[in-house]
Amino acid sequence: xxxxxxxxxxxxxxxxxxxxxxxxxxxxxxxxxxxxxxxxxxxxxxxxxxxxxxxxxxxxxxxxxxxxxxxxxxxxxxxxxxxxxxxxxxxxxxxxxxxxxxxxxxxxxxxxxxxxxxxxxxxxxxxxxxxxxxxxxxxxxxxxxxxxxxxxxxxxxxxxxxxxxxxxxxxxxxxxxxxxxxxxxxxxxxxxxxxxxxxxxxxxxxxxxxxxxxxxxxxxxxxxxxxxxxxxxxxxxxxxxxxxxxxxxxxxxxxxxxxxxxxxxxxxxxxxxxxxxxxxxxxxxxxxxxxxxxxxxxxxxxxxxxxxxxxxxxxxxxxxxxxxxxxxxxxxxxxxxxxxxxxxxxxxxxxxxxxxxxxxxxxxxxxxxxxxxxxxxxxxxxxxxxxxxxxxxxxxxxxxxxxxxxxxxxxxxxxxxxxxxxxxxxxxxxxxxxxxxxxxxxxxxxxxxxxxxxxxxxxxxxxxxxxxxxxxxxxxxxxxxxxxxxxxxxxxxxxxxxxxxxxxxxxxxxxxxxxxxxxxxxxxxxxxxxxxxxxxxxxxxxx
Amino acid sequence: xxxxxxxxxxxxxxxxxxxxxxxxxxxxxxxxxxxxxxxxxxxxxxxxxxxxxxxxxxxxxxxxxxxxxxxxxxxxxxxxxxxxxxxxxxxxxxxxxxxxxxxxxxxxxxxxxxxxxxxxxxxxxxxxxxxxxxxxxxxxxxxxxxxxxxxxxxx
Numbered sequence: 001x002x003x004x005x006x007x008x009x010x011x012x013x014x015x016x017x018x019x020x021x022x023x024x025x026x027x028x029x030x031x032x033x034x035x036x037x038x039x040x041x042x043x044x045x046x047x048x049x050x051x052x053x054x055x056x057x058x059x060x061x062x063x064x065x066x067x068x069x070x071x072x073x074x075x076x077x078x079x080x081x082x083x084x085x086x087x088x089x090x091x092x093x094x095x096x097x098x099x100x101x102x103x104x105x106x107x108x109x110x111x112x113x114x115x116x117x118x119x120x121x122x123x124x125x126x127x128x129x130x131x132x133x134x135x136x137x138x139x140x141x142x143x144x145x146x147x148x149x150x151x152x153x154x155x156x157x158x159x160x161x162x163x164x165x166x167x168x169x170x171x172x173x174x175x176x177x178x179x180x181x182x183x184x185x186x187x188x189x190x191x192x193x194x195x196x197x198x199x200x201x202x203x204x205x206x207x208x209x210x211x212x213x214x215x216x217x218x219x220x221x222x223x224x225x226x227x228x229x230x231x232x233x234x235x236x237x238x239x240x241x242x243x244x245x246x247x248x249x250x251x252x253x254x255x256x257x258x259x260x261x262x263x264x265x266x267x268x269x270x271x272x273x274x275x276x277x278x279x280x281x282x283x284x285x286x287x288x289x290x291x292x293x294x295x296x297x298x299x300x301x302x303x304x305x306x307x308x309x310x311x312x313x314x315x316x317x318x319x320x321x322x323x324x325x326x327x328x329x330x331x332x333x334x335x336x337x338x339x340x341x342x343x344x345x346x347x348x349x350x351x352x353x354x355x356x357x358x359x360x361x362x363x364x365x366x367x368x369x370x371x372x373x374x375x376x377x378x379x380x381x382x383x384x385x386x387x388x389x390x391x392x393x394x395x396x397x398x399x400x401x402x403x404x405x406x407x408x409x410x411x412x413x414x415x416x417x418x419x420x421x422x423x424x425x426x427x428x429x430x431x432x433x434x435x436x437x438x439x440x441x442x443x444x445x446x447x448x449x450x451x452x453x454x455x456x457x458x459x460x461x462x463x464x465x466x467x468x469x470x471x472x473x474x475x476x477x478x479x480x481x482x483x484x485x486x487x488x489x490x491x492x493x494x495x496x497x498x499x500x501x502x503x504x505x506x507x508x509x510x511x512x513x514x515x516x517x518x519x520x521x522x523x524x525x526x527x528x529x530x531x532x533x534x535x536x537x538x539x540x541x542x543x
Numbered sequence: 544x545x546x547x548x549x550x551x552x553x554x555x556x557x558x559x560x561x562x563x564x565x566x567x568x569x570x571x572x573x574x575x576x577x578x579x580x581x582x583x584x585x586x587x588x589x590x591x592x593x594x595x596x597x598x599x600x601x602x603x604x605x606x607x608x609x610x611x612x613x614x615x616x617x618x619x620x621x622x623x624x625x626x627x628x629x630x631x632x633x634x635x636x637x638x639x640x641x642x643x644x645x646x647x648x649x650x651x652x653x654x655x656x657x658x659x660x661x662x663x664x665x666x667x668x669x670x671x672x673x674x675x676x677x678x679x680x681x682x683x684x685x686x687x688x689x690x691x692x693x694x695x696x697x698x
Contacts, residue, residue, distance in 0.1 A: 050668040051554055058670075066670065069553050073585060116587070147646060157647060160591040175562070175583040 027479055027520035029513055031495050033503055034529035041488070041495035043479040045349040045520065048318070052332040055469040060086060060438070060461050064177045067457065067471060071519050075174040076109035076166060077450035078471075083179040085457040087281040089444025090181050092436035096275035098183035100422045101169050101432065103272040103291070104196075105179070106448055107415045107422075111162035113451035114412045115207060118243075119144065119155035122405060122514050126250065128507045136250045143246070151211055151243065158207040165196040165419070183433030188426065196423055200416065208412055214242025217413045224388055226396040244409055251402040255499075260401035260512040262494040263363055264394070266370035267354060267477065269305060269456055270294030271449035272418065274383060275425065283307065283445045291418070292385045292449065295374040296354060296364065302377045303356065307445050307456065311361055312350040312472065315484035322484055324353065324361060327458040327470035328443065351480035351489060352472050365490040366453030366477040367516060368408040369399065387414070404515040408451075440464040450474055452517045475519040491516055500526070503535040510538055545691060546596040546653070547573075548589055550582040550603045550637045557611075557663035557676045561602045564680040571684060574692050586635030590644035599653040600687065601637055604663040604676070611664035612675035614683055619656025659683060 028044040051070055055062055063082040068075035080102060087094060123144035131137050143151045163173040169186045170176035178185050204217070213220045215238060223229050229248070232239055239245050251257055270290035273281075278289035287294050287305060294305035312330055315322040318340040320333040334348070353361035364370070369390065376391030389410070393403055440463055447456035453474025460468040480489030488496075491513065500506045509524040524538040547568065549561030562581045569579055578596070582589045593599050605615065623645070624638040635643075645652050661680065664673040672680070 048668075054554060054668060054670055062670075066554060069583060071584075075583070075585070120587070153647065156587075160588070163588070172581060174585040174588060175581055 027475075027513075027518055027522045029491065029495065029509065029522060029524045030527065031506075031509060031524065032527045032529040032532075033500055033506075033535060036500055036503065038495050038498045038500065038509070039529055041492040042346055043349070043481060043489060043491050044347045045479060046347075048334050048348050050332070050334070051471065052330070052469055055466050058466050060089070060459065060464070060466055061181070062466065063457060063459060063469060064180065068175050068177060070471065070473070071450075073113065073174070074109060074450040074452065074455075074519070076105050076170070076176065077448055077455050079177060079179050080106045080448040081446040081455050081457045083181060084281055084446030084448070085444040085459045086181040086446070087436075087444070088283050088286075088446065089442035089459055089461055090436045090439050091442075092182040092281065093279055093434045094281060095183055095431040095434055096279065097426055097430050097432045098179075099273050099275040099278060100426050101184045101186065101188070102179055103275075104419050104422050105166050105170055105176075106271065107419045108162040108165045109173070110449075110451040111203070111412060111415050111419070112159050112166075114159075114408060114415075115155045115212075116159035117451070117517055118405075118409065119149075119152050119159075120146075121517065122511075123152075123247075125507060125510050125514060126247075126254075130501060130505065130507050131254050134250065134253050136246065136253060139246065140250055143243070154207060154211065158203060161199050161203045164199050168192050168196055180433070182436040183431070185433065187432055188428065190428060193423055193426060193428070197420070200419060200423070204416055208416055212243045212409060212412060214238040214240075214245060217416060220244075220410075220413050221417075225392040229389075229393075244406075247409070248402070248406065251405075255508075256402040256405075256511060257397065257400050259498045259508060260404065260494045260515060261399045262365045262404075262490050264299045264399055265362060265364050266297045266373045267305070267364035267366050267454055268292070268294055268371045268374040268449060269307075269447040269454040270374075271371070286445075286447075290384070292371060293374055293377065293380065294447075295377055296356065297370075297373050297377075298356060298359070298362070302374070307447070307458075309355040309357075310456075310472065311353045311355055312470075312476075313353055313361070313483040314350045316345050316347065316481040317350045318345050318348050319350070324484065327456075327472060328460060328468070330458070330468065330470035332470075347479075347481045349476055349479055349481060351483045352477045353480075353483055361483060361485070363480060363483070363487060363489050363493070364477060365516075366474045367404070368411050368451075368453075369394075369404045370453060371449055372407045372410060385414070401511050401515045408517075438464070452519060453477060473519065478516045479518050479520070491518070503528070506536055506538055544576050544578060544596050545598045545600065546578045546580060546593050547600045547602070547687065548580045548582040548592055548637070550584075550589065550601060552584045553670060554668060556665045556667055556669045557604055557661075557672055558666055559670075560604045560661050560663070560672060560676050560680055563672060563677075564602050564684055567680055567684045568687065571688060573688070577691055582637060582640075586637055586640050587643065589637045589640035590647055593644050593653055594648050594651045596653045598655045598657070599641075601641075601656070601658045602683070603637065603658070603660055604666075605660035606663055606666070609662045611662050611673065612679040613662040614679055614686075615658075615660040615662075617658045617660065619658055622658050623656075 031041045067078040166173040170178040272291035296303040311324040313324040372390035375387040380386035444459045526535040549565035551558040551561035553559035580592045623641040
């Protein structure tokens, strides 16, 4: 290389650097406010999401490389469902060790996300000056103020630990492609397993028990009802003063328990497989092999999850025409937003819906709260996760922004225990991969639970190439727009009825948007319902 | 130790130059004491990759209007982007990560940070580099290996 081709620039100049992160782009939430209360809301994804088009015609395994790059913060979850989509399409055999390692990878990515999301995204909003009159405000600022709070730094630092375990098995995190049809490409040693255990213990000792819970994991998990949680708070000063204790007390004081309910209907596609019961992955056999179960809760009753009942409605989305298709029939045919707006379309996000027997297509909330509500369904097998706490909480106090955040923090304790158990079960003398036959035709479905909710791929293979590939993300479920019946999506629903203390500074709306942790940079725009004048624009982490 | 991190999104054509350069260096083989990392689009994690490194080299693409394939070399301080208070976790880039790393790692922050930017030709949705950017990462890979004392390929 000739030296002169390297241009050294020392003087300041406007240079647009990239890392064009999320393919989905930004999210605008528009709300109209009347007499201090939100009366209507629209979620608008402002950028086109085109990876389905990128994948068309590619090698079937391209999804393993491409989909982990859809998101810069949950690539491992994308990899997990992409590999199961191929496993089911190719009828592979997956050795138990590989299932354990896939489970571990999926779980540690979510573990990583919990402190990072809480400190770097959610708790920042709690230090907002609007709450300065709260008795607990000074303590909240002392702990959670960005870059200065006592626990902010440890929270951000510790968030890097769980994914060190991912890197041990997956080579790297983020953007790993180590899960392949028929298993995983890692061949761990005993020291890899013991190192992983010590990293996990570091996470537990330095953050999970010491800072988050202020109690042992086991003691926290004894809580089965909202009443138990309140009793736990009063049991010891360590409980009251833990991050979880402070968060609950403060949220009740500043009103987080009073708004942001959402649709009150939930979907979990389930997560983590029993290593023996899913050796031969099929779409039909999936539900019965899940450790954390799948299901739909319609507010009254539980229903079995059936992927064939999922639809994507694009009546109000910037795609040609209207209608509601199952992802196997899914079409991604974008149109100019200016044209779309003439037809009443307002977003690039499609509207995922679930066709509930006897009811029809409904929007469903996904995410940690959805998972924990589904975990409360009676009738679990002895080896499956059964946890009635959040079913009780939504019945006792209803869903709200506090409960949604609490569900996510609760999962830190559960996921720690699972990873610890799976690490123990790895048999270093057994296989991690069984080479599959690459079938030229087939259909596959793979799904998992990313930190922020249900995530699934549908793949159709024809002549050894991808004929159709559709990804339905948790963000799509939660930020979905209205459907052809005019019914709002979950975040749109959660915004309705929210009391806004200061319309110039609608921090309440930011809390709701953040409680869903949509995978997009989110901006809330508030309008006055009568004058249609913009009252405020609120970027969710800006002060 | 020197850490080289390639940043960018493989789904946006030339924006994938950083990760593609890391693969190229991996294939060519780097000398001892050099660690490679694919930073992808996960900004915050760039900061965690650099603890205890003497030197950090970041590679990404840029858009300045120059000839596609032009390679810029900048001192890290020039492109570091504090303050961090306005940064969203979901929109966190490596220029924020340098600032985060300086705050988080303190004395463990690399003494020297160098950023290489490659002028992009095509940033549309899609997979694969344009031929000019492909040639640029080839040149940059050889330049880096030469500087780090590695074996340079005959091209």
